[in-house]
Amino acid sequence: MGSGQVTDWQGMHVTVAGLGVSGIPAAKVLHARGAVVTVVNDGDDARAREQAAELEALGITVxxxxxxxxxxxxxxxVTTPGWKPDKPLFEAARAAGVDIWGDVELAWRLRGPDAAPWLAVTGTNGKTTTVQMLASILTAAGLRTAAVGNIGVSLLDVVLGEQQYDVLAVELSSYQLHWAPSLRAHSAAVLNLAPDHLDWHGSMEAYAADKGRIYEGNRVACVYNAADKATEDLVREADVEEGCRAIGFTLGTPGPSQLGVVDGILVDRAFVENRQQNAQELAEVSDVNPPAPHNIANALAAAALARAFGVPAAAVREGLRNFRPDAHRIAHVADVDAVAYVDDSKATNTHAAQASLAAYESIVWIAGGLAKGATFDELVAKSAERLRGVVLIGQDRALIREALARHAPQVPVVDLDRTDTGAMLAAVQEAQRLAVTGDTVLLAPACASMDMFANYNKRGDAFAQAVGELGAGA
Structure with missing residues (x-):
């Protein structure tokens, strides 16, 4: 079907793989354009039957x-992002020479001729925060924009809606990129690369390759993390448009064609006249909320994409100052008896947890949950000197306990053999017992939450509630 727009859907037989957040809108959009749509779904529970009835009422086969x-x-x-590439349905499609698109590919193909360009962000961690920062900066520059994509706002809805945009800040997961072969962003960033979702991609190489697709066909800038060589390697391998530049971001002093930090100031040596000699002040570290190292990196990546789009320096500062992070992302909950309690329930993998642990000097760490195939040796080895104590909860906590025994045998560990939701209060009470004045009790589980909680938000809420009970009892 090539990479061009499809103008005539009338009578085309399209199979949508999976119900859910992206499958249902895709089925409706294609049906409205005259396609003959069949939705296939593995599950057959009450929720699926309810969704199927809604689609069947429109004349869609389920x-x-x-x-x-x-x-x-x-x-x-057209597939929803979660379906693994090795599913028999896809093998049958490939054997029959049938194209497979994801929801992002479908949105890209359906956008109009005057559609807003995309500034795209991917990475193992920090995607949502960076995209929200970017949208805040673009808004401060007076541009009509929205933070969309994997962030929970359907790209299909945005592309086909009546609202006009100047530019979109787009978060893309590795799943979405895998199924988006013809996507071509104005500029894009890969924030970092660490093992994640390997059960889906099959290998680290395949995971990295899917992340790297975000750079394909970039027009102005491929933004990479100077501290993460794998992201720079992806830029080198990308087939970009003539004149597109590689732009690095670093927490150190930037070289030419980089953004970085000098004496507490975020500076740009990429989008300035005579970048060999000149630098442009963008903002102060204190303008970044919170000013933890990994979040400053997020801010630099957002600033690089905004500057690639021509945004003035003053809007970068204003956008960063206006930005408020989502709940459960390194959120300070309370101080109780001179100990800080911080909720980073969003740290659902080891890479995110490592960034979180690096932000504090002396930590009582609450960790555990579903490991998703991860190993914890590197995380524990790098963080051992910061740990005052550890409280473990959740199904795969033994994996973290074993890594602690190998790399931090001196650190006291409380192993709570519980996966009920009430375990969080017990964990917070144990953490309080281990903590001393000046410590931070940090929920950065390094694991997914579904063994105990519906999602990471509920896990963070349980932590905040437990801390509230400590404060009340103090």
Whole structure:
């Protein structure tokens, strides 16, 4: 089907793989354009039947409990991001020469001729914060924009809606990029690369390659992390448009074509006249909320993309000052008896947890949950000197306990053999017992939450509630 726009959907047989947040809108959009749509779904529970009934009322065919077989006559498959590439449905599609698109690819193909350019962000951690910072900066520059994509705002809705935009700040996951072969961003950033979702991608190499797709066809800037060589390697491998530049960001002093930090000032040596000699002040470290090292890196990446789009320095400062981080991202909950309690429930993998642990000097760490195939040796080894104590909860806590025994045997560990939601109060009470004046009790689980909680938000809420009970009892 190539990489051009599809202008005539009338009568085209399209199979949508999966119900849910992106499958249902995709099915409706394609049906409205005259395609013959069949939705296939592995599950057949009450929720799926309810969703199926809604689609069937429109005239869309839905097959529940059978996501493996490719419907006869399929000319295109549109998949939700979570479906693994090795699913039998996709193998059958590839064998039949049928294209497979994700929701992002579909949105890209359906956008109008005057559509807003995309400034795209991916990475193992920090994507959502960076995209929100970027949108705040673009707004401060007077541009009509929105933070969209993997952040929970459907790209399809934005691309097909009536609202006009000058530019979009787009968060893209590795899953979405895997299924978006013709996406071409104005500029893009890969914030960092660490092992994650390897059960889905199959290998670190495949995961990195999917992240690297974000750079393909970039027009102005490929933004990479100077402290993470893997991101720079992806830029080198990308096929970009003539004149597109590699722009690094660093927490140190920037070289030419980089953004970095000098004496507490965020500076730009990339988008200035005579970058060999000149630098432009963008903001102060204190303008970044919170000013933890990994968040300053996020701010520099957001600033680089905004500057690539021509945003003035004053708007970078104003946008960063206006930005407020989401809940459960290194959020200070309370101080109780001169101990700080910090909720970073969003740290659902080891890379995010490491960034969180690096932000504090003396920590009682609450960790554990679903490991998703991760190992914890590197995380524990790098953080050992900061640990006052550790409280472990959740299904895969033994993996962290074993890493602690190997790399931080001197650190006291409380192993709570519980996965009920009430375990969080017990964990916070144990952490309080281990902490001394000046310490930080940090919830940075390095694991997913679904063994105990519906999501990381609920886990963070449970932590905040438990801390509240400590304060009340103090």
């Amino acid at each position: 097959r529940l409990g059978d996501g493996a077989t490719l419907p006869k006559g399929t000319e295109l498959v």
